[in-house]
Amino acid sequence: MNKITILIHCKDQRNIIASITNFISKKEGNIVYIDQHVDREQNIFFMRLESEFITSDFSTEAFKEAFEIHLANKFNMKWRIHSSAVKPKMALFVSKYDHCLYDLLGRYNSGELFLEIPFIISNHNDLKSITDNFNIPFYHIPVTKDNKEEAENKQLELLEEYQIDFIVLARYMQIISEKLIEKYPNKIINIHHSFLPAFVGAKPYHSAYKRGVKIIGATSHYVTEELDAGPIIDQGVARVSHTHSIEDLIAKGRDLEKIVLANAVKLHTNRKVMVYNNKTVIFS
Amino acid sequence: MNKITILIHCKDQRNIIASITNFISKKEGNIVYIDQHVDREQNIFFMRLESEFITSDFSTEAFKEAFEIHLANKFNMKWRIHSSAVKPKMALFVSKYDHCLYDLLGRYNSGELFLEIPFIISNHNDLKSITDNFNIPFYHIPVTKDNKEEAENKQLELLEEYQIDFIVLARYMQIISEKLIEKYPNKIINIHHSFLPAFVGAKPYHSAYKRGVKIIGATSHYVTEELDAGPIIDQGVARVSHTHSIEDLIAKGRDLEKIVLANAVKLHTNRKVMVYNNKTVIFS
Amino acid sequence: MNKITILIHCKDQRNIIASITNFISKKEGNIVYIDQHVDREQNIFFMRLESEFITSDFSTEAFKEAFEIHLANKFNMKWRIHSSAVKPKMALFVSKYDHCLYDLLGRYNSGELFLEIPFIISNHNDLKSITDNFNIPFYHIPVTKDNKEEAENKQLELLEEYQIDFIVLARYMQIISEKLIEKYPNKIINIHHSFLPAFVGAKPYHSAYKRGVKIIGATSHYVTEELDAGPIIDQGVARVSHTHSIEDLIAKGRDLEKIVLANAVKLHTNRKVMVYNNKTVIFS
Amino acid sequence: MNKITILIHCKDQRNIIASITNFISKKEGNIVYIDQHVDREQNIFFMRLESEFITSDFSTEAFKEAFEIHLANKFNMKWRIHSSAVKPKMALFVSKYDHCLYDLLGRYNSGELFLEIPFIISNHNDLKSITDNFNIPFYHIPVTKDNKEEAENKQLELLEEYQIDFIVLARYMQIISEKLIEKYPNKIINIHHSFLPAFVGAKPYHSAYKRGVKIIGATSHYVTEELDAGPIIDQGVARVSHTHSIEDLIAKGRDLEKIVLANAVKLHTNRKVMVYNNKTVIFS
Incomplete structure (x- = not known):
């Protein structure tokens, strides 16, 4: 059938x-x-x-x-x-944080995710041993001020070679270039560690701490040219209080980030997301 | 149209x-x-x-x-x-607690609810002044061990006279009889002050306190013959801790109860609830 | 004792x-x-x-x-x-929205709040009948471009005459002047209808709708000179989806606003809030 | 110092x-x-x-x-x-489910947890390769009707040999014996896959599905002789709807289970839990 x-x-x-x-x-x-x-x-x-x-x-x-x-x-x-016979192919981009990586690979290994992970790209070598344990090819592509275009071309080659369907930035700490975004429109999923549109950009937990918010959040969204402004797929929140230091917010945030990112991956691969006007329709 | x-x-x-x-x-x-x-x-x-x-x-x-x-x-x-031209007619049953009554009448007055409230029935006189302020007829029908059938007949007369479509028990502290349930199948909405199926029956906040739960809840459901076992329409929860006394749980619970009951009323009157096998399908 | x-x-x-x-x-x-x-x-x-x-x-x-x-x-x-023998005196400022007013007066009437409400001030006459029903003096002080200072002086007179301890803006739709803020530092509680610091200023539900967020919020905070930037007392959130219109967000938001504002009032009157560095410490 | x-x-x-x-x-x-x-x-x-x-x-x-x-x-x-100089020693008991194991080992590896894991015990061999990747000794101790006492003695020997401070049952699918419970009072943490006290015992997601609840939960608690009735440490919840199959509930529940279990482990090792009267005091 x-x-x-x-x-x-x-x-x-x-x-x-x-x-x-x-x-x-x-x-x-x-x-x-x-x-x-x-x-x-x-x-x-x-x-x-x-x-x-x-x-x-x-x-x-x-x-x-x-x-x-x-x-x-x-x-x-x-x-x-x-x-429904075809599993989408996902490329994972990571840097140094491992919590989203562990979470996605754990789910992948348990058969929870309907997708294939042909490879993982990182601008650092730190997480290589983890991907080795899961037997997934790991490509170390360092990114510096001077080699940006070269690095990007290597990424694009790999994406094409493996016929990647969509990209997941699992706390990948680099800005994605226009060229890549244009090639994968509404196909690059990022996890931002704040309740967008609050605290766009770097160090959102520091900003949340400074503002004294009572709830923190995480947001998964498609990457567009404007930073952290793409269509929102899912959001999650957690209560915090004055007793939480910045480090506590970061630790609590990790739990949000991994759940909210995994939700976005599942919605995307189950073909439940439509994008228009920089917003999403999420079917049940 | x-x-x-x-x-x-x-x-x-x-x-x-x-x-x-x-x-x-x-x-x-x-x-x-x-x-x-x-x-x-x-x-x-x-x-x-x-x-x-x-x-x-x-x-x-x-x-x-x-x-x-x-x-x-x-x-x-x-x-x-x-x-969609016809507003459903709702009968409100109350006893002594006023928070759900205030909440529903406030929403009703603001035009938030698509329904009519022809009258309010209570087995006590305590809340009469509130309903007077909202200009809704108030029928005091006391219920005792000895007059149960008589009281019920009075209720039925009123329900028929006003051609009531559905009944809301806004913390009405009496067991509803089989006869009434049979006449209004899946048309009597109750708010139970626990996260069902935990803590069925009387004094659920006392039981929650004794068990030391870290989250309390409220449940709106259709009334069936088995106590607190009817199809669940909506549920809400709130975090609690060891610092909360029973009175604190009751106070926190009031906020849950009124929101969860109002949600059920809106879902019911917007024709979004279907019942089967003692469960509900809630359309979006 | x-x-x-x-x-x-x-x-x-x-x-x-x-x-x-x-x-x-x-x-x-x-x-x-x-x-x-x-x-x-x-x-x-x-x-x-x-x-x-x-x-x-x-x-x-x-x-x-x-x-x-x-x-x-x-x-x-x-x-x-x-x-603990002294009940704080609260002045309520309202405009046209009634949900926070109903909620606070309902709680007040039930004895849930440890405070007195000597009077209610409004720049409109719409809610007078509600406060009449609760037997609380209602002062209609219209505010226009031309009479701002005069209106404010009337407010200050009333606040002093009744020896008010703190002010609650229950969806009061006017900017509070510097003079009033200086006289009541960390004693004016506002409810903002967004998850601050997202969507500062007017029409936050419209902005939330446009941005396509998946969670909306409400924030109670002390009023400072910078708009919606004062110390946060409490925040609440609710899930929304693409199926919700702006009107739906507003309706869902009302339930958040009233709960989050009531929480702030209770924390303030129970002397559980300390302010420093534009943040709050909330004791348990 | x-x-x-x-x-x-x-x-x-x-x-x-x-x-x-x-x-x-x-x-x-x-x-x-x-x-x-x-x-x-x-x-x-x-x-x-x-x-x-x-x-x-x-x-x-x-x-x-x-x-x-x-x-x-x-x-x-x-x-x-x-x-505060002494890290508590934790023994992990697992069976076949890997999500809590991955989650705890991921946190352990990242330095998030203040504890040591000298070994892992399982009644099945399925998860050995995971623990191998994390370089933690794995002891396969099968449990059958006939060898219960023998298996338990092996467990006790290991617990004593490694001077274990507390035990975590990360979806370990065996009843813990009285003898073990008595040796480790309020030192055995279990994760139960329901919002206790609802759905005690086996297959809680099946029961939740059958009852048609709108919210599911997970509960971490200390193990006592009565099944799933020990002092509750933490609870988490997630919204579900009629669209969720039993398998969906199980998948959603996995995310709750791992977060709620990790919270309990952190509270326990940070010495923030006190037990009395079968309840917990959780300090901030």
């Missing part, structure tokens, strides 16, 4: 839901999940739909072609269709 | 979503919201759908009739159709 | 805790609560202490005098001593 | 705080942290105090002796004094 996930957005129009369900019905598909959202401010329609096809001669490619001609063009849709 | 909300559940079957959307399309309805859920354990299909009809001669009654004949019978559906 | 609460802060010094406890012991006081905090960054010592005195001739004034001479001067302390 | 942590509980008595602080002052100790709690129901006094001693000839043993003679006996205290 074939199972596909369809993600659509377009201007909201009459009869659009009936047209889509009809189309699938005629292709002998059985809809097993449908969810939709209309942004009333912008008048945009969003839909996520899972459908099963039991006919032995079903071809995802042929379905896509028909979908485009008979449906997408008519409603002027932006759309993606994913076969 | 007419707007209706359709709630359906039945055995999961092929083509059911397409059949429903088609039917509405043929009736010249425009689907503005669709959400569905399949319980894979029980193989049950649930759907909530909102549709607008711009034709001037649209009749909800005629639509219901056609829906039953052409769709519901075929798929053996259980279904409800609500017109 | 007399009970007092002592709040102290000063440079951290050796033997300070022993000196304080000794002093109270010699005055025949029994310490029933002690909590302390040291800010290691700034090397500041904070303490909150409750003590009971059973001697019939105990005088809070005499104790204060001795405390200053024998203890406070020696350690160069800033300190406050409150007798 | 020497630093010690003192934990005391006894009947509440007049002048107890002053007596303790005085005693330390006379020993030339500087109190750097003091917190206390009085259980008004039971009239029990609890205190946690950290003190520094700069005298070069300070001896923890001599201090303990003097403390017992001059203070503890007088007030009939139960007390413990820990030197």
Whole structure:
């Protein structure tokens, strides 16, 4: 049996839901999940739909072609269709912090994540032994003021060679270049260690401590050119008090960061995220 | 323009979503919201759908009739159709605690709730002055060991006279009789002051204190014959510590109770709750 | 029996805790609560202490005098001593939103709050009927561009006449003047409808909607000259999603605002808040 | 410099705080942290105090002796004094689930935990490769109906040989025997995968699913003879909905379990937990 996930957005129009369900019905598909959202401010329609096809001669490619001609063009849709048979390939970028790395690799090893990790890139060598234990290739690509472009080209080569689908910055402590962002639009997931939009940029726990907040947070988002300003995928929070030092905030924050980043990875690989207007629609 | 909300559940079957959307399309309805859920354990299909009809001669009654004949019978559906023009009528039952009463009446007065409150029933007179201030009729129906049936009959008379749609027990400190429950199945909302199924029955904060829990909760649920065992609509929690006395738990709990009860009332009146197998499906 | 609460802060010094406890012991006081905090960054010592005195001739004034001479001067302390016999007097400032007003008055009426409300000030007449129902004097003091100083003088007169201890801005929609802030330093509590420091200023729910955050918040803080930048007393948060309109955020936010404001009022009147460096120490 | 942590509980008595602080002052100790709690129901006094001693000839043993003679006996205290120089030794018991193991070892490796892990015991061999990667000795001690006593004796031998201070059951799927519990009273920490006291015993996520709860939880507690009924150290919760299958609850629960267990380990090793009446006092 074939199972596909369809993600659509377009201007909201009459009869659009009936047209889509009809189309699938005629292709002998059985809809097993449908969810939709209309942004009333912008008048945009969003839909996520899972459908099963039991006919032995079903071809995802042929379905896509028909979908485009008979449906997408008519409603002027932006759309993606994913076969559930294909595991997305994730590249992990890390620096020196290990908590998100341990957490993601632990989940990966336990079979919790629907993805492959062909390799890990780091600008430092510190975490090599961890990735060795998990038997994942580790590429040390140092980044300095002088070698930025060279380093980036090495990264791009690896990403292309392994046909990477999306990138996860697991506390990678370097600014990602425009070139990379343009090649992977809404496909680079970052974890920022604050409750965005509060405390953009470096040392957010220091700023949170200084401001005396009573709750700290972490935010996973897609990387865009503006720093820490991309579409938010998930956020988490934890209570703190005057008794917590900056080090305590950092330690508490680690627990938030790993959970919030893992949530984003799962939502992304389960094809539950759509992006528009620098915001996300997260389907259930 | 007419707007209706359709709630359906039945055995999961092929083509059911397409059949429903088609039917509405043929009736010249425009689907503005669709959400569905399949319980894979029980193989049950649930759907909530909102549709607008711009034709001037649209009749909800005629639509219901056609829906039953052409769709519901075929798929053996259980279904409800609500017109968005009709505000549900809520009867409030209270005793001596005033926090849920203040909260609901405050929201009601501000226009936050889509409902009418024709009257309030209480087995005590303590809260009469509050309801007077809000200009809502107050019926004092004392309940004793000896007059239970009589009291209940008075309640039933009022409920019928005012054509009440659902009942909210806002910390009403009496057991509701089988007769009332049978007349209003999944239409009596209670707020229990614990995180069910922990601490069923009387004095849950005392039990929570004794057990030394670090989090307390409140639960809104539909009343069934078994005490505090009905389908859960919403739950809320709050952190507590050894520094909290029983009185502190009770005070903290009041804030949970009023929020969790108000959420349940809003979900119910927005037709977002379906009940089956003593559980709820809560649509977004 | 007399009970007092002592709040102290000063440079951290050796033997300070022993000196304080000794002093109270010699005055025949029994310490029933002690909590302390040291800010290691700034090397500041904070303490909150409750003590009971059973001697019939105990005088809070005499104790204060001795405390200053024998203890406070020696350690160069800033300190406050409150007798538990005295209820603080709170002035409520409101405009048009009623949810915080209903919530505070409901709690006040139920005896949950240790305070008196001599009067309510509003720049609009909308909420007069509510305060009438609770039998609290209502002063309508309109504020326009032209009458700001005059309005403020009326407010100050009332505050002095009734010997107000602290002010609560329950969604009061006017900027408080420097003069008032200087007269009531760390004694004016505001509720801001965002998770500060995100979304300072007007229309924070609109900004939160636009940014696409997944969690919204509310913040109670003391008013200082810089807008929404004063010491934070409490914060609360709630999950939201793409399905929530701005109106939904506002409705969800109301529930946060009233709880977070009430918490701040309780912490303040229970003498559990100390302010320094634009931050708060909140004792348990 | 020497630093010690003192934990005391006894009947509440007049002048107890002053007596303790005085005693330390006379020993030339500087109190750097003091917190206390009085259980008004039971009239029990609890205190946690950290003190520094700069005298070069300070001896923890001599201090303990003097403390017992001059203070503890007088007030009939139960007390413990820990030197901050000594890292507690933790034995980890696991079975087949790896998420808590990964999480604890990741934290251990990063230096987040103040403890030593001399060895890991498991009744299965599944997780050996993980502990190998972290270079921690792994003892496979199978437990069957027939060899229970023998297995337990092997465990006890190891615990004694390595002078273990406390045991952590990181999803260890065996009932701990009375003998072990008696040897390590309030020193065996378990993580139960429900919001206790709801869903005691096996398969709590299945029960939570069946009951249709809207929030799930995890509870860390000390092991006592009664199953899942020991003193609660920490609890965590997460929202769930009808869309979550049992497998989803289990996956969401894993994140709760690891955080809540790690919190308990940190509180225990930081000497912040006191137990009485089957409840805990958790100092800040």
